[in-house]
Amino acid sequence: MKQRNPWFWIPTLYIAEGLPNVVVMTVAVVMYMQLGLSDTDIALYTGWLGLPWVIKPLWSPFVDLCRTKRWWVLAMQLLLGSSLAGVAFTLDTPFWFQGTMACFFLMAFSSATHDIAADGYYMLELDDHQQVWFVGIRNTFYRLAVIFGNGVLIPVAGVLQLVFRNRNAFTWSLVFYGLAGLFLAVCLYHAYIMPRSANDTPHHTNARKVASGVVTAFKSFFQKLPPRDMLFTLLFLLFYRFPEALLAKMSVTFLMRPHAAGGLGLSPQEFGLASGTVGVIGLTLGGIIGGMLAGRDGFKRWLWPMVCAITLPDIVYVYMSYAMPENLFLISSCLFVEQFGYGLGFTALTLYMLYFSKGAFQTSHYAFCTALSYLGLMLPGMLSGYLKDVMGYHSFFVLVMFLCIITFLVTIFIKVDPEFGKKHLPTAADTDNRKIPTEK
Secondary structure (H helix, E strand, O other): OOOOOHHHOHHHHHHHHHHHHHHHHHHHHHHHHHOOOOHHHHHHHHHHOOHHHHHHHHOHHHHHHOOOHHHHHHHHHHHHHHHHHHHHHHOOOOOHHHHHHHHHHHHHHHHHHHHHHHHHHHHHHOOHHHHHHHHHHHHHHHHHHHHHHHHHHHHHHHHHHHHOOOOHHHHHHHHHHHHHHHHHHHHHHHHHHOOOOOOOOOOOOOHHHHHHHHHHHHHHHHOOOOHHHHHHHHHHHHHOOHHHHHHHHHHHHHHHOOHHHOOOOOOHHHHHHHHHHHHHHHHHHHHHHHHHHHHHHOHHHHHHHHHHHHHHHHHHHHHHHHHOOOOHHHHHHHHHHHHHHHHHHHHHHHHHHHHHOOOOOHHHHHHHHHHHHHHHHHHHHHHHHHHHHHHOHHHHHHHHHHHHHHHHHHHHOOOOOOOOOOOOOOOHHHHHOOOOOOOO
8 A cells, every 4th residue: 555654644634624714713703894794793603603613523423434534534625615615606695694604604514524534534544653743743734724814814805905995705705716726726635645544444334333333432432431530531621721712812912902902002014923923933843842752752751841831831921911012022032932832732632632532433532522622712712802801911811820720730630651652663562552541
């Protein structure tokens, strides 16, 4: 069977995983704002678009049991391209809102399904050491897709609006037609470059077996550990990123709101340089170094340094909200530190989800893990704006630092095999090395 270097497909696969998410959750917000919807309507309707990522475990067993993961990846990328073209087509019609929302919902469900299949394919195609080593790479390219959505697509739409004299619907349709073409090109590329894994075998089954598999996958997820340890795992998945969930939206508004509103007043160009360039470099280095360190010494060896990395650098926002710096180099340096820490610390969450999901139904179980993590990120984020408005930026960032203790508390009780992620030669004893330990 022809083998290809994972570098040929992992970066593009995780760009394709991240881009629809940022389009649905961020770009759509800006587009609807420019098309005249109120903030109340935007929050209500675009908030519902996040639902597929939360409930995707409901259909993840079908991806496990029907067809191959590679087939699902290619099919969903084709559907994503079609839904992007659908948004572009309906934008300049009388039913533009209903049409675009329908296409965004299709995009969200397709993207959530693509996430399930892509993560499953990643686990099937790579061995344990490769999974750990590439985890920083895949997280980095996922994040780069998010930066591309925020830092390229939105400014491009703004430039087009100047060229076409504020014909907002038309300019956004051009952006989405371009995205549709990009996704179709990615689909064709992956059809050629993604190897057909020997472990990714098609399942010929009937409806009864699929339904039975769904029930079994759900039951087996909650039976992987004793009840007490399972509770700690669920708490870890939900609350590991709790401080980041509060910061995600408010950090952007803090950087760009004027001084009169308590922000730093960065222009879009300054924001793009500080967050979209220097911050991305920090994020990239943190993610890559996190995967390499865990691949060298094992995940458990670096768990607590990663916990510190994802929490303690958040203090830069406390400093900036107090000092209100105007020096762009200083602001960029603070964002570099925070983003480097996030890239390094997020590696721990991804590695634990990979570790926990090993065994039967690993694709479904990994989807359950990511759904819980997404829920833990989404719900606090919905409250963050209210908390900031009540407390002000400085007190809000102090509260975030205090709540970092939650990340430490939910990490204390999880259990990880010290050998997970280390590079070693396979032996006969490795055939049963994927059990979750019951001892610390």
